Amino acid sequence: MQDRSIIHLNITDFAVAVERVCDRSLVAVPLLIAPENAARGIVHDMSEEAYQDGVRKGMSLSRARRYCPAARILSPRLPVYRKAMTALVNEVVCYTPLVEQGQEDGHLFMDVTGTHRLHGPPPDIAWRLRKRVLSGLGLDPMWSLGSNKLVAKIASRVVRPSGEIIVGAGEEHAFLKPLPLSLLPGLRNTEQKILTDFNLVTIGDLARLSKQQLRLPFRKRGDxxxxxxxxxxxxxxxxxxxRRLRIIREHVFAEDTERAEELRTVCSIFVHEIGHCLRKRKIQARRVVVSLMYCDGRSASRQATDKQGTDNSFMLRSLALKALGSAWKRRIRVRSCSIIADQFLPRSPQPSLFCMHSVRELQQQKLLAAMDAVADRFGSAVLRSGSCW
Known part of the structure; x- marks a missing residue:
């Protein structure tokens, strides 16, 4: 089987980089990208100077100002960042059609396996692409090359905020062995704490454990x-x-809260808005993600899935509350709550022959159809569903 060649292209502090291209006077000035006039603004992005002073994404603006008082604050311009991301992708697709982008955050993966006859070796592609993006867009990306997405992602974290690195096929173990566990993508805070209690501090330490040993404390996550x-x-x-294939709703509480009814109310309102949007687009969501930002800057995200997909607001609410229950484990006040619906499927116009709906589900469908008709005519804010906790 042919070894894969995956390039991870990343523009560090993407929003800041775009703002500096638009206004060269901002170069070398500490920057915070945050809604300046919001009563409880949260940092969207920050420059390397602010990062070195201790500012982190998701931190409250008031706290970030204390950490970096010399920083200049700019309100986020999401349409501009989205346009810049589109331009970046357009520069990349001429080398390979296999390009995966995330949010408008300046990072993407490229699979250049087998393209050497057209464009040369993968390192040459990465070098030329960096020069092309720098000259064409004014953005200076760092890049890493690995045999898979995970290795390429870790490699880019090693060279942050700028540079390049190549991890050849067969070199993964030697490269990962001395690195700290914090560089491992997808490692949860609770899992890292358990590993630290086991006196495991590097990825190499973790690799010494067998699959059976890891399944004991981590169950399925052990694999x-x-x-x-x-x-x-x-x-x-x-x-x-x-990015448009994700429906997102976010709420920042006027005051940090630890009240369960407030969080559940926000989730209920959001899922009914999302459900209305799904039904209008004739699509169904298979996953609901609930993300909580705590007042100390830490965050937690959990998901709940429906393999068949659904646009039923009541079923979406059940998924959201299940994810909320898994995410909300700390006795710390919550600053903001966001809900994401994704992994969409087109809704079939023909009812299933083998799916028998209960009387309750049929009543819910009729109720949602009536609510949609009212929302389309008078706006979604005129109706709200109620619940008894």
Whole structure:
């Protein structure tokens, strides 16, 4: 089987980089990208200077100002960042159609396996692409080359905020062995704490454990940790990933809260808005993600899935509350709550022959159809669903 060649292209502090291209006077000035006039603004992005002073994404603006008082604050311009991301992708697709982008955050994966006859060796592609992006867009990306997405992602974290690195096939173990566990993508805070209690501090330490040993404290997650610590990742580069294929709702509380009814109310309101949007687009979501930002700057995200997909707001609410229950484990006040619906499927116009709906589900469908009709005519804010906790 041919070894894969995956390039991870990353523009560090993407929003800041775009703002500095638009206004050269901002170069070398500490910057915070945050809604300046919001009563409880949260840092969207920050420059390397602010990062060195201790500012982090998701931190409250008031706290970030204390850490970096010399920083200049700019309100986020999401349409500009989205346009810059589109321009970056357009520069990349001429080398390979297998380009996977995430959010408008300046990073993407490229699968250049087998393209050497057209464009030369993968390192040459990365070098030319960096020069092309720098000259054409004014953005200076760092890049890493690995045999899979996980290794390439870790490699880019090693050279942050700028530079390049190549991890050849077969070199994964030697490369990962001395690195701290904090560089391992997808490692949860609770999992890292358990590993620290076991006196495991490097990825190499983790790789010494067998799959059976990891399954004891981590259950199914043990399989991921076993493979990740050895640099194994079979996930493909998925082209055509579009931010618009995610429906997101976010709420920042006027005051940090620890009240369960407030969090559940926010989730209920959001899922009914999302459900209305899904039904209008005639699509169904298979996953609901709930993300909580705590007042100390730490965050937690959990998901709940429906393999068949659904656009039923009541079922979406059940998924959201299940994810909320898994995410909300700390006795710390919550600053903001966001809900993401994704992994969409087109809704079939023909009812299933083998799916028998209960009387309750049929009543819910009729109710949602009536609510949609009212929302389309008078706006979604005129109706709200109620619940008894």
């Amino acid at each position: 991921y940790l076993y493979n990740a610590s050895r640099g194994r990742d079979a996930s493909p580069v998925l082209p055509g990933v579009d």
